[in-house]
Amino acid sequence: MAGSSDLYSPVMSDALVILGAAGIVIPVFNRFRITPVIGFILVGLLVGPFALGRHVFDYPWLSYVTITDPDGLEVFAEFGIILLLFSIGLELSFRRLWDMRRMVFGLGSLELVFIGGAITFVLAAIGQSFSGALALGLALALSSTALVLKITEATTPVGQAALAMLLFEDIALVPIIFLLGALAPHAGTDGVGELLHTLLWGTLAVGALLVLGRYLLPPLFAQAARTKSPELFLAASLLVVILASLATAAAGLSPIVGALVAGLLIAETEYHAEVEQITEPFKGLALGVFLITIGMSIDLAVVWENLGSILIATVAVLVLKATVTGVMLRLMGARRGTATETGILMSSPSETTLIVLTAASTAQLIQPGTAQFWQIVTALGLTVTPLLALAGKIMARQVDGVEAPHRAPADQGQPRTLIVGFGRVGHLVADMLARHGRPYLAVDSNTDLIAEGRRRGYSVAFGDAGRGDALLRLGAAEAAAVILTMDEPVTAQRIVRKLRAEFPDLPIRARARDADHAAQLYRAGASYAVPETLESSLQLSEAALVETGVAMGPVIASIHEKRDEFREMIMERGGLAEKPSLRSGQLREPA
Template sequence: MHAMHISPTLSDALVILVAAGIVIPVFARFRITPIIGFILVGLLVGPFGLGRMVPQQPWLTWITITDPEGLAPFAEFGIVLLLFTIGLELSFNRLWAMRRLVFGLGALELLINASLLAGLLVLLGQYWTGALGLGLALALSSTALVLPMAGTHTPVGRAALAMLLFEDIAIVPIIFLLGALAPVAGSNGVDGLLDTLLLGVLVVGGMMVIGRYALPYLFAQAARTKSPELFLAASLLVVIGASLATGLIGLSPIFGALIAGLLIAETEYHVEVEGIMEPFKGLALGVFLITVGMGIDLVQLWSNLGPIALAVVSVLTLKAVVTGVLLRLMGARLGTATETGILMASPSETTLIVLATAATAQLIQPGTAQFWQMVTAIGLTITPLLAALGRLIGRRMDPVPALPDAAEDGDEPRAIIIGCGRVGRLVADMLRYHGKPYIAIDADADTAERSRREGYNAVFANGARIEALERLGVANSPAVILTMDEPVLAQRITRKLRSAYPGLPIIARARDPQHAGDLYRSGATTAVPETLESSLQLSEAVLVDLGVAMGPVIASIHEKRDEFRDAIMQGGALDHKPKLRTSTVG
């Protein structure tokens, strides 16, 4: 009988999917970020965990990662997707408005932290070139972990975003600098850097020009097919193509992903793209976190517990103090500066890349690189704990936290109109006339595009997906208006919204009184039957033409409308006999 062959790829995929299926719901139940869970899973199933026992217990192959190197591309893809979705939340106008923060606060935070860390390492006996490489590596902070926890629309999130954006831009010069400092480096290190930066400007400029005209057409064609698979394929084509374009010229692939996200954010399809990419981003990011956990060797950690603990505490404390003081000097509130400083204290996933570059360039010894990789892994693991600690201390220092700047970030609560047809446009016209902000969505790409061309604030998105509505700010919306002429879909959306947001006003268009009753039972705040409204409007016109004063007519119409609504909500038959006060025609 032939021995069963186990594919390492399938075996590792099974472990990751089981881990995701267990970690996410369990940690969500206890309101703990799954970030810690994924790292602990990597620690458990990695080569330094149960993987050590595979030679003695072959059955452990089924529950351990047998090919750690094979996960690296998937981990990198997770970071690429993360930067892509961050780009979707931004816009070029917003980045331009943040330019002083990015190149002012961001540059100061990185350079001061790197200089102080490098100086400290020189005092401890590290040669200056290796100390500079380590200082730059450890000064970086984790985009993958910080932004999902801080968001991008809070004071803490805005400050963190500015610093992280500069760090992402600085990765390429840092890597070239380390190459130029290498003992084996050629004389063209600076020339190579300049060539890459020039190529980068040309490629990014080309991407922006092509993306501005090609992306709306590409996603419009994908949306017209109403095929989620094709829409997903188009999204992946854009993000992977942009990442490859910047990667081929020597820039970071995550920079290309960020540019791709920014370009799509300028189109009306960004909500749907973000929603359809979310599950892939979460799973790929989970793979990255598992690889971080796999890099922690508990045996080595225990044997060097004292030095590693001292290094972790020293790096976190120095970065937290420097970042917090900088923010305070630039006018941030004490609570915001404190929370941001603590949150930004841990190293980054890109720290591992810079450490590997420094080791390859022979600026640091392999043992030194392994030590600081361990420090980095521990720093990443405790980042959620730092976030919680920062919030706690920040609130105590500043009991009244600063609110998001709605004018800057576009976070002003706005009504959401689902459906850009005749009724939806009329509702949008009335909201606009009275100065009420709104956004209209439609699952038909042509309808959404036509509405946008005609001046409506409309985007392509599927209102039946609660995730799409969440990205449009439904949690803070003053009302959701359902205008589509699809009774079953309207009821389904109403039930989902009422279940997720018990206090949300939901105003729905109904075909007739029976449909209105169904909508009320599904959770609608107000359901407006078209047949009754047309009858009431006809009655109003008749009474006015007969000479009845407008005031009593409007009052009687409102009274009859309330009577109909009560009857519909009680499930009774509508009584069309007059129950109103008589009025004398004057």
């Protein structure tokens, strides 16, 4: 039948292989807390034309488990790169850059310049053209944001140093891609005029995106959010990415420049967490396709024939990057163990190295064979990054002679409280926290409340707390406490249960409709639940007692006693034993 033959077309077969790979790779590697980047590269290597695909003619059934049309994946691979740069832009808000400006632009710039310069010098010395050596030096100097930030913690000295360098590298992608995109049409000519023409139009395109995005994006996402439709929100996000990419491509630059600019612009709006959350599955799958294509490009026969040179190049890159980074950190005052561990952790190339290599090859700065060689080196470096992290920890202990400190010195700032729901109760809580100098962030999915709150100077962001990991992306892991003020009993219980499972020690305060709802919240894991009926009754009682002549001190004491009695009764009704840590009601203080 025609329908049956269509079902088993090469396109459907390739789609099944990719979706099957995602369904296997992501959960398996997450189970062992390893980034799926490695798994996708290995899958591409296995199902590509140089491995199992080589034997399709001998064993036709292999066509169902291999990629039969590698060229057909290029458009999806490019979309994966675009979404990757978009996600990097979402993580790089101007406020975050300003807070870390000294480490980012000091430590980060020195790391990229010194390592990139060292690799450029070595490659130029062994015969590579200067422009090609520069492209390779910039590409190989990058380290893996996806792997490093997943392996280390940002609260440790190693994590803070790595985060600063990775942030600068992500920022540096803008001028790197800008330069390579501008050079792409003119790599083999001396057309300086044409190059300047491309740079001019590219600068105008980026400037127009910055201006238009600042004024058009907030109302666009506000309208999408007002519909309460995740599908429309996703469509608006992808529309912005695609239009920005087309704008920079029309100006002669790479489309990923526009994607990164779009991410930066959205990062400045109150909708960035929701956009990041809703595009995460698409970014992960599209990036997986890109990594599969990288794995498919690795010819095992070429690897075997050049095994010695590939291993030498890989070790040379790892040693050079680890040495330069470690020495630089040591000269800047870092502990020997911190410098050693950070240098080894940051020594492998990055998934963004593959992007720069592809751009350099397209610009004809390096030959396709050279690009393939360094793609193999990069893939091998990415694969061994978890082992490098383990080796770095061991060597750091040996260098220091003791266990490296697990956490950085205490931050002078205070962790902020998350207020979920910004209605009348949320406003009051925010006012009280602000009056006592406690930082907070209010979260709501009502765009009108957000707009009004921001006009009045409140710290408020858009987020659908009941869906996905919105609160996690807004900082629940570092929060002093989470206060739920919404009048949605089922949603509140679900959020409490999820937060308690993720963060056992997080103080969670919740608004309850009545005693029964409070008992349900306690069972879900709330630290403190406040029934509306109880508080209104206590306030009326307090007013009546004071007006009849009872002194304020005894009234307040009796109110507190009655509140504790009701709480114990609610806890008993919920089948829970009173916990001293919950009864005290203390918020989490800075370390």
